[in-house]
Amino acid sequence: MAVSDEALLAGMAADDADAAAVFVRRHQARVYGLALLVVGIPAVAEEVAQETFVRAWRHADGFDPRRGRATTWLLAIARHAAIDVVRVRRDVPVDPVVMAETLVAPDRLAERVATGTTVDAALARVPHEQATAVVLASVFGLTGAEVAQRTGVPLGTAKTRIRLGLRHLREELATLREVTP
Protein backbone atom coordinates (compact mmCIF):
# COMPACT_ATOMS: atom_id res chain seq x y z
CA MET A 1 0.00 0.00 0.00
CA ALA A 2 1.33 3.43 -0.98
CA VAL A 3 2.46 5.75 1.79
CA SER A 4 0.26 8.85 2.03
CA ASP A 5 1.56 12.30 1.14
CA GLU A 6 0.94 13.38 4.69
CA ALA A 7 3.12 10.57 6.02
CA LEU A 8 5.84 11.44 3.53
CA LEU A 9 5.77 15.10 4.56
CA ALA A 10 5.98 14.05 8.19
CA GLY A 11 9.01 11.99 7.23
CA MET A 12 10.54 14.94 5.40
CA ALA A 13 10.00 17.11 8.46
CA ALA A 14 12.06 14.54 10.36
CA ASP A 15 14.77 14.70 7.64
CA ASP A 16 13.95 11.28 6.24
CA ALA A 17 15.69 11.37 2.86
CA ASP A 18 13.86 8.26 1.66
CA ALA A 19 10.52 9.98 2.27
CA ALA A 20 11.79 13.01 0.37
CA ALA A 21 12.80 10.84 -2.57
CA VAL A 22 9.38 9.19 -2.78
CA PHE A 23 7.61 12.53 -2.41
CA VAL A 24 9.65 14.14 -5.20
CA ARG A 25 9.15 11.18 -7.51
CA ARG A 26 5.42 11.18 -6.91
CA HIS A 27 4.86 14.89 -7.57
CA GLN A 28 7.61 15.97 -9.94
CA ALA A 29 5.50 15.80 -13.10
CA ARG A 30 2.75 17.91 -11.60
CA VAL A 31 5.10 20.49 -10.13
CA TYR A 32 7.24 20.74 -13.25
CA GLY A 33 4.10 20.92 -15.41
CA LEU A 34 2.79 23.90 -13.45
CA ALA A 35 6.17 25.62 -13.48
CA LEU A 36 6.49 25.15 -17.24
CA LEU A 37 2.99 26.47 -17.78
CA VAL A 38 3.81 29.69 -15.92
CA VAL A 39 7.41 30.38 -16.96
CA GLY A 40 7.47 28.67 -20.38
CA ILE A 41 11.21 27.90 -20.43
CA PRO A 42 12.10 24.27 -19.63
CA ALA A 43 15.42 25.04 -17.92
CA VAL A 44 13.86 27.78 -15.80
CA ALA A 45 10.83 25.61 -15.04
CA GLU A 46 13.12 22.90 -13.79
CA GLU A 47 14.87 25.38 -11.49
CA VAL A 48 11.47 26.47 -10.20
CA ALA A 49 10.43 22.86 -9.66
CA GLN A 50 13.63 22.12 -7.77
CA GLU A 51 13.16 25.21 -5.64
CA THR A 52 9.60 24.13 -4.93
CA PHE A 53 10.68 20.81 -3.48
CA VAL A 54 13.46 22.41 -1.46
CA ARG A 55 10.94 24.85 0.02
CA ALA A 56 8.49 22.01 0.69
CA TRP A 57 11.21 20.10 2.49
CA ARG A 58 12.22 23.19 4.43
CA HIS A 59 8.65 23.84 5.54
CA ALA A 60 7.39 20.26 5.73
CA ASP A 61 6.91 20.60 9.47
CA GLY A 62 4.52 23.50 8.83
CA PHE A 63 2.16 21.48 6.63
CA ASP A 64 -1.24 21.12 8.26
CA PRO A 65 -3.40 18.39 6.65
CA ARG A 66 -6.50 19.96 8.17
CA ARG A 67 -6.03 22.99 5.91
CA GLY A 68 -5.84 21.14 2.63
CA ARG A 69 -4.28 18.39 0.61
CA ALA A 70 -0.54 18.02 0.24
CA THR A 71 -0.83 18.27 -3.54
CA THR A 72 -2.45 21.69 -3.54
CA TRP A 73 -0.12 22.86 -0.77
CA LEU A 74 2.85 21.85 -2.89
CA LEU A 75 1.42 23.38 -6.07
CA ALA A 76 0.76 26.64 -4.22
CA ILE A 77 4.46 26.72 -3.37
CA ALA A 78 5.31 26.02 -7.02
CA ARG A 79 3.00 28.77 -8.19
CA HIS A 80 4.65 31.32 -5.90
CA ALA A 81 8.11 30.22 -6.94
CA ALA A 82 7.17 30.48 -10.62
CA ILE A 83 5.54 33.89 -10.25
CA ASP A 84 8.56 35.16 -8.35
CA VAL A 85 10.67 34.21 -11.36
CA VAL A 86 8.28 35.78 -13.86
CA ARG A 87 8.35 39.04 -11.95
CA VAL A 88 12.13 39.22 -12.02
CA ARG A 89 12.86 37.92 -15.51
CA ARG A 90 11.85 39.85 -18.59
CA ASP A 91 12.44 37.07 -21.11
CA VAL A 92 9.53 34.83 -20.13
CA PRO A 93 7.81 33.87 -23.39
CA VAL A 94 4.45 32.96 -21.86
CA ASP A 95 1.35 35.00 -22.71
CA PRO A 96 -0.86 34.28 -19.69
CA VAL A 97 -4.05 35.17 -21.55
CA VAL A 98 -3.33 32.69 -24.33
CA MET A 99 -2.46 29.99 -21.81
CA ALA A 100 -5.53 30.70 -19.68
CA GLU A 101 -7.79 30.64 -22.73
CA THR A 102 -6.29 27.27 -23.62
CA LEU A 103 -6.84 25.89 -20.13
CA VAL A 104 -10.48 26.93 -20.01
CA ALA A 105 -11.33 26.07 -23.62
CA PRO A 106 -14.61 24.13 -23.56
CA ASP A 107 -13.23 21.28 -25.68
CA ARG A 108 -10.24 20.77 -23.42
CA LEU A 109 -12.33 20.94 -20.26
CA ALA A 110 -14.82 18.46 -21.69
CA GLU A 111 -12.01 16.09 -22.58
CA ARG A 112 -10.55 16.27 -19.08
CA VAL A 113 -13.94 16.05 -17.41
CA ALA A 114 -14.33 12.71 -19.16
CA THR A 115 -11.27 11.50 -17.23
CA GLY A 116 -12.90 12.48 -13.97
CA THR A 117 -11.04 15.69 -13.08
CA THR A 118 -13.22 17.57 -10.60
CA VAL A 119 -11.75 21.04 -11.02
CA ASP A 120 -12.18 20.86 -14.80
CA ALA A 121 -15.79 19.82 -14.39
CA ALA A 122 -16.40 22.70 -12.00
CA LEU A 123 -14.65 25.22 -14.21
CA ALA A 124 -16.64 24.07 -17.23
CA ARG A 125 -19.75 25.37 -15.48
CA VAL A 126 -18.28 28.82 -14.81
CA PRO A 127 -18.96 31.52 -17.45
CA HIS A 128 -16.02 31.64 -19.85
CA GLU A 129 -14.89 35.23 -19.15
CA GLN A 130 -15.00 34.61 -15.41
CA ALA A 131 -13.13 31.34 -15.75
CA THR A 132 -10.40 33.03 -17.77
CA ALA A 133 -10.08 35.89 -15.30
CA VAL A 134 -9.91 33.67 -12.25
CA VAL A 135 -7.29 31.42 -13.89
CA LEU A 136 -5.20 34.48 -14.79
CA ALA A 137 -5.28 35.56 -11.15
CA SER A 138 -5.01 32.19 -9.41
CA VAL A 139 -2.55 30.40 -11.68
CA PHE A 140 -0.55 33.21 -13.30
CA GLY A 141 -0.69 35.67 -10.40
CA LEU A 142 -2.12 38.58 -12.39
CA THR A 143 -3.67 41.37 -10.34
CA GLY A 144 -7.04 42.85 -11.21
CA ALA A 145 -5.30 45.73 -12.97
CA GLU A 146 -3.13 43.34 -14.98
CA VAL A 147 -6.13 41.22 -15.96
CA ALA A 148 -7.92 44.40 -17.04
CA GLN A 149 -4.97 45.55 -19.13
CA ARG A 150 -4.29 42.22 -20.78
CA THR A 151 -7.91 41.38 -21.55
CA GLY A 152 -8.90 44.91 -22.54
CA VAL A 153 -11.69 45.46 -20.04
CA PRO A 154 -12.19 48.13 -17.35
CA LEU A 155 -10.62 47.46 -13.95
CA GLY A 156 -14.02 47.09 -12.29
CA THR A 157 -15.06 44.47 -14.83
CA ALA A 158 -11.86 42.50 -14.31
CA LYS A 159 -12.25 42.53 -10.54
CA THR A 160 -15.88 41.47 -10.82
CA ARG A 161 -14.99 38.60 -13.14
CA ILE A 162 -12.31 37.37 -10.75
CA ARG A 163 -14.58 37.63 -7.74
CA LEU A 164 -17.61 36.03 -9.37
CA GLY A 165 -15.51 33.41 -11.12
CA LEU A 166 -13.94 32.34 -7.86
CA ARG A 167 -17.28 32.26 -6.10
CA HIS A 168 -18.88 30.22 -8.88
CA LEU A 169 -15.96 27.85 -8.90
CA ARG A 170 -16.24 27.32 -5.16
CA GLU A 171 -19.95 26.61 -5.45
CA GLU A 172 -19.51 24.22 -8.35
CA LEU A 173 -16.74 22.36 -6.57
CA ALA A 174 -18.95 21.99 -3.51
CA THR A 175 -21.87 20.77 -5.63
CA LEU A 176 -19.74 18.23 -7.47
CA ARG A 177 -18.31 16.88 -4.24
CA GLU A 178 -21.79 16.46 -2.79
CA VAL A 179 -22.75 14.41 -5.83
CA THR A 180 -19.52 12.42 -5.95
CA PRO A 181 -17.91 12.59 -2.53
Add this chain to the structure above:
Amino acid sequence: MTTDRPTGPFDGPFDGPFGQHGPERGLPLRDALAEVATGTADGVTRAAVLEHLASCEHCREELSALSAAADELLLLAPEREPSADFEGRVLARMAGPSQAPGTPSSPGAAGTPGAASAVRRHRGRRRALATAAGAALVLAGGATVWTATAPDRELAASYREVLDLADGRSFTAADLVAADAGPGETARSVGTAFLYDGDPSWAYVVVRDPGAEDAYEVVVTAGPDARESRLGACVVRDGACTAGGVLDGDTSDVTSVRLESRDGTTWAGTGRPEGWSTGW
Protein backbone atom coordinates in the same frame (compact mmCIF):
# COMPACT_ATOMS: atom_id res chain seq x y z
CA MET B 1 -22.83 42.17 15.27
CA THR B 2 -19.60 44.08 15.38
CA THR B 3 -19.66 47.85 15.65
CA ASP B 4 -16.21 48.26 14.10
CA ARG B 5 -16.05 50.93 11.48
CA PRO B 6 -14.32 50.13 8.22
CA THR B 7 -10.89 51.57 7.77
CA GLY B 8 -8.31 51.79 5.04
CA PRO B 9 -9.10 50.56 1.56
CA PHE B 10 -12.63 49.48 2.44
CA ASP B 11 -13.83 52.97 3.21
CA GLY B 12 -15.68 54.86 0.51
CA PRO B 13 -18.88 54.48 -1.44
CA PHE B 14 -19.47 50.98 -0.12
CA ASP B 15 -19.33 52.19 3.44
CA GLY B 16 -19.85 49.50 5.99
CA PRO B 17 -18.39 46.28 4.60
CA PHE B 18 -16.76 45.36 7.88
CA GLY B 19 -20.02 45.54 9.71
CA GLN B 20 -22.04 43.58 7.16
CA HIS B 21 -22.09 39.87 6.64
CA GLY B 22 -23.82 37.78 4.04
CA PRO B 23 -24.58 38.40 0.38
CA GLU B 24 -25.03 42.15 0.81
CA ARG B 25 -21.49 42.59 2.11
CA GLY B 26 -19.69 45.52 0.47
CA LEU B 27 -17.95 45.07 -2.86
CA PRO B 28 -14.51 46.29 -1.75
CA LEU B 29 -14.32 43.61 0.90
CA ARG B 30 -15.54 40.89 -1.43
CA ASP B 31 -13.02 41.96 -4.08
CA ALA B 32 -10.32 42.07 -1.43
CA LEU B 33 -11.15 38.58 -0.20
CA ALA B 34 -10.86 37.29 -3.78
CA GLU B 35 -7.52 39.06 -4.19
CA VAL B 36 -6.15 37.56 -1.01
CA ALA B 37 -7.48 34.12 -1.96
CA THR B 38 -5.76 34.27 -5.35
CA GLY B 39 -2.56 35.64 -3.83
CA THR B 40 -2.74 38.86 -5.84
CA ALA B 41 -3.59 41.37 -3.11
CA ASP B 42 -1.15 44.17 -2.49
CA GLY B 43 0.33 44.62 0.97
CA VAL B 44 -2.12 47.27 2.12
CA THR B 45 -5.18 45.28 1.08
CA ARG B 46 -3.85 42.08 2.55
CA ALA B 47 -3.03 43.72 5.86
CA ALA B 48 -6.51 45.28 6.03
CA VAL B 49 -8.18 41.96 5.26
CA LEU B 50 -6.11 40.11 7.83
CA GLU B 51 -6.97 42.74 10.41
CA HIS B 52 -10.65 42.35 9.60
CA LEU B 53 -10.47 38.57 9.74
CA ALA B 54 -9.27 38.73 13.30
CA SER B 55 -12.78 39.72 14.35
CA CYS B 56 -14.92 38.15 11.62
CA GLU B 57 -15.31 34.39 11.63
CA HIS B 58 -17.68 34.45 8.65
CA CYS B 59 -15.06 36.12 6.47
CA ARG B 60 -12.38 33.74 7.74
CA GLU B 61 -14.45 30.81 6.59
CA GLU B 62 -15.20 32.46 3.26
CA LEU B 63 -11.57 33.26 2.63
CA SER B 64 -10.62 29.71 3.50
CA ALA B 65 -13.17 28.34 1.00
CA LEU B 66 -12.14 30.79 -1.71
CA SER B 67 -8.46 30.01 -1.17
CA ALA B 68 -9.16 26.29 -1.43
CA ALA B 69 -11.01 26.87 -4.72
CA ALA B 70 -8.17 29.02 -6.07
CA ASP B 71 -5.62 26.36 -5.13
CA GLU B 72 -7.68 23.70 -6.92
CA LEU B 73 -7.11 25.60 -10.16
CA LEU B 74 -3.43 24.74 -9.98
CA LEU B 75 -4.44 21.18 -10.84
CA LEU B 76 -5.39 22.45 -14.30
CA ALA B 77 -1.76 22.48 -15.38
CA PRO B 78 -0.92 19.47 -17.52
CA GLU B 79 1.62 17.11 -16.03
CA ARG B 80 5.05 17.12 -17.66
CA GLU B 81 8.06 14.98 -16.85
CA PRO B 82 11.22 16.96 -16.10
CA SER B 83 14.57 15.84 -17.50
CA ALA B 84 16.29 12.69 -16.35
CA ASP B 85 17.54 12.51 -12.75
CA PHE B 86 15.50 15.50 -11.66
CA GLU B 87 14.87 13.70 -8.39
CA GLY B 88 18.59 13.25 -7.82
CA ARG B 89 19.26 16.94 -8.38
CA VAL B 90 16.52 17.93 -5.95
CA LEU B 91 17.88 15.63 -3.28
CA ALA B 92 21.37 17.01 -3.86
CA ARG B 93 20.04 20.53 -3.32
CA MET B 94 18.35 19.43 -0.12
CA ALA B 95 21.66 18.01 1.01
CA GLY B 96 23.22 21.42 0.30
CA PRO B 97 26.62 22.51 -0.93
CA SER B 98 28.31 20.80 2.01
CA GLN B 99 27.71 17.50 0.30
CA ALA B 100 31.03 15.93 -0.55
CA PRO B 101 31.98 16.06 -4.22
CA GLY B 102 31.17 12.83 -5.94
CA THR B 103 28.51 11.88 -3.43
CA PRO B 104 25.96 9.86 -5.37
CA SER B 105 22.72 11.72 -5.81
CA SER B 106 20.80 8.82 -7.24
CA PRO B 107 17.55 7.78 -5.58
CA GLY B 108 19.25 4.79 -4.09
CA ALA B 109 21.73 6.96 -2.24
CA ALA B 110 19.08 9.14 -0.69
CA GLY B 111 18.64 6.98 2.32
CA THR B 112 22.27 6.81 3.28
CA PRO B 113 23.16 8.15 6.70
CA GLY B 114 25.57 10.64 5.13
CA ALA B 115 22.87 12.14 2.95
CA ALA B 116 20.43 12.32 5.82
CA SER B 117 22.85 14.11 8.10
CA ALA B 118 23.69 16.52 5.30
CA VAL B 119 19.98 17.29 5.03
CA ARG B 120 19.81 18.02 8.73
CA ARG B 121 22.83 20.32 8.60
CA HIS B 122 21.36 22.17 5.69
CA ARG B 123 18.05 22.66 7.44
CA GLY B 124 19.76 24.19 10.46
CA ARG B 125 21.83 26.50 8.28
CA ARG B 126 18.78 27.57 6.31
CA ARG B 127 16.90 28.41 9.47
CA ALA B 128 19.81 30.44 10.74
CA LEU B 129 19.98 32.28 7.42
CA ALA B 130 16.26 33.03 7.41
CA THR B 131 16.45 34.35 10.96
CA ALA B 132 19.40 36.53 10.09
CA ALA B 133 17.60 37.82 7.01
CA GLY B 134 14.64 38.80 9.15
CA ALA B 135 16.94 40.62 11.55
CA ALA B 136 18.59 42.48 8.72
CA LEU B 137 15.29 43.68 7.34
CA VAL B 138 14.30 45.04 10.72
CA LEU B 139 17.66 46.72 11.16
CA ALA B 140 17.48 48.22 7.71
CA GLY B 141 14.12 49.74 8.47
CA GLY B 142 12.38 47.66 5.82
CA ALA B 143 8.99 46.09 6.13
CA THR B 144 9.13 43.51 8.89
CA VAL B 145 7.15 40.96 7.01
CA TRP B 146 9.68 38.19 6.85
CA THR B 147 8.77 35.49 9.31
CA ALA B 148 11.07 32.51 9.18
CA THR B 149 8.53 30.15 10.64
CA ALA B 150 5.56 31.17 8.49
CA PRO B 151 4.11 28.78 5.92
CA ASP B 152 5.81 29.03 2.57
CA ARG B 153 2.86 30.68 0.89
CA GLU B 154 3.06 33.53 3.35
CA LEU B 155 6.81 33.69 3.05
CA ALA B 156 6.81 33.96 -0.73
CA ALA B 157 4.10 36.61 -0.64
CA SER B 158 6.06 38.56 1.94
CA TYR B 159 9.18 38.38 -0.22
CA ARG B 160 7.29 39.85 -3.15
CA GLU B 161 5.81 42.49 -0.87
CA VAL B 162 9.23 43.56 0.31
CA LEU B 163 10.34 43.91 -3.29
CA ASP B 164 7.13 45.56 -4.46
CA LEU B 165 7.27 48.10 -1.68
CA ALA B 166 10.01 50.06 -3.44
CA ASP B 167 10.04 48.40 -6.88
CA GLY B 168 12.98 46.21 -5.89
CA ARG B 169 14.19 43.54 -8.27
CA SER B 170 15.82 41.00 -6.00
CA PHE B 171 17.04 40.33 -2.51
CA THR B 172 19.93 37.92 -2.07
CA ALA B 173 22.14 36.68 0.71
CA ALA B 174 25.44 34.89 1.22
CA ASP B 175 27.49 33.55 4.10
CA LEU B 176 30.32 35.68 5.42
CA VAL B 177 33.16 33.28 6.04
CA ALA B 178 36.21 33.94 8.22
CA ALA B 179 39.44 34.10 6.24
CA ASP B 180 41.54 32.55 8.99
CA ALA B 181 40.85 28.90 8.19
CA GLY B 182 44.07 27.00 7.83
CA PRO B 183 44.75 24.24 5.31
CA GLY B 184 42.31 21.40 5.81
CA GLU B 185 40.17 23.39 8.23
CA THR B 186 36.49 24.03 7.59
CA ALA B 187 35.70 27.66 6.85
CA ARG B 188 33.80 29.27 9.72
CA SER B 189 30.63 31.25 9.03
CA VAL B 190 30.67 34.51 11.00
CA GLY B 191 27.63 36.25 9.56
CA THR B 192 25.62 37.07 6.47
CA ALA B 193 25.82 39.63 3.70
CA PHE B 194 22.65 40.84 2.01
CA LEU B 195 22.21 42.55 -1.34
CA TYR B 196 19.10 44.43 -2.37
CA ASP B 197 18.76 45.27 -6.04
CA GLY B 198 16.51 48.28 -6.45
CA ASP B 199 16.59 52.04 -6.63
CA PRO B 200 18.89 52.51 -4.89
CA SER B 201 20.61 49.16 -4.50
CA TRP B 202 22.30 48.50 -1.19
CA ALA B 203 24.39 46.01 0.72
CA TYR B 204 24.10 45.13 4.39
CA VAL B 205 26.14 42.86 6.61
CA VAL B 206 25.20 41.15 9.86
CA VAL B 207 28.11 39.70 11.83
CA ARG B 208 27.05 37.34 14.57
CA ASP B 209 30.48 36.04 15.49
CA PRO B 210 32.93 38.97 15.43
CA GLY B 211 36.62 38.39 15.91
CA ALA B 212 39.00 40.13 18.24
CA GLU B 213 38.79 43.61 16.76
CA ASP B 214 36.26 46.28 17.70
CA ALA B 215 35.42 47.35 14.14
CA TYR B 216 35.77 46.24 10.52
CA GLU B 217 35.52 48.14 7.26
CA VAL B 218 32.82 46.88 4.84
CA VAL B 219 34.19 46.68 1.29
CA VAL B 220 32.12 45.73 -1.75
CA THR B 221 33.88 44.63 -4.92
CA ALA B 222 32.03 44.90 -8.23
CA GLY B 223 32.48 44.71 -11.97
CA PRO B 224 35.11 43.11 -14.19
CA ASP B 225 37.61 45.75 -13.08
CA ALA B 226 37.05 44.75 -9.43
CA ARG B 227 36.33 48.31 -8.35
CA GLU B 228 35.88 48.69 -4.61
CA SER B 229 33.30 50.66 -2.64
CA ARG B 230 33.76 51.28 1.06
CA LEU B 231 30.47 51.35 2.94
CA GLY B 232 31.80 52.36 6.34
CA ALA B 233 32.65 50.73 9.62
CA CYS B 234 30.94 47.75 11.18
CA VAL B 235 31.43 48.55 14.87
CA VAL B 236 31.17 45.63 17.27
CA ARG B 237 28.71 46.10 20.09
CA ASP B 238 27.40 43.40 22.42
CA GLY B 239 29.09 40.65 20.47
CA ALA B 240 27.73 41.55 17.04
CA CYS B 241 27.95 44.21 14.38
CA THR B 242 25.85 45.43 11.49
CA ALA B 243 26.55 47.92 8.74
CA GLY B 244 25.58 48.73 5.20
CA GLY B 245 25.21 51.36 2.57
CA VAL B 246 24.03 52.31 -0.88
CA LEU B 247 25.76 50.84 -3.95
CA ASP B 248 26.52 52.89 -7.04
CA GLY B 249 25.58 50.08 -9.47
CA ASP B 250 23.50 46.94 -9.85
CA THR B 251 23.97 44.12 -7.38
CA SER B 252 24.46 41.78 -10.33
CA ASP B 253 27.92 43.35 -10.70
CA VAL B 254 28.90 42.57 -7.13
CA THR B 255 31.50 39.85 -6.86
CA SER B 256 32.20 39.94 -3.14
CA VAL B 257 31.53 41.66 0.16
CA ARG B 258 34.48 41.73 2.56
CA LEU B 259 35.19 42.86 6.08
CA GLU B 260 38.64 44.41 6.48
CA SER B 261 40.59 44.63 9.70
CA ARG B 262 42.28 47.91 10.61
CA ASP B 263 45.53 46.73 9.07
CA GLY B 264 43.80 46.32 5.70
CA THR B 265 43.74 42.53 5.70
CA THR B 266 40.54 40.67 4.91
CA TRP B 267 39.05 39.20 8.07
CA ALA B 268 35.95 37.67 6.47
CA GLY B 269 34.13 37.72 3.16
CA THR B 270 31.59 36.11 0.92
CA GLY B 271 32.53 33.27 -1.34
CA ARG B 272 32.37 33.23 -5.09
CA PRO B 273 29.49 35.06 -6.79
CA GLU B 274 27.60 31.83 -7.38
CA GLY B 275 27.51 31.45 -3.62
CA TRP B 276 24.80 34.08 -3.50
CA SER B 277 21.31 32.70 -3.09
CA THR B 278 17.92 34.28 -3.30
CA GLY B 279 16.55 35.38 0.01
CA TRP B 280 13.50 33.21 -0.33
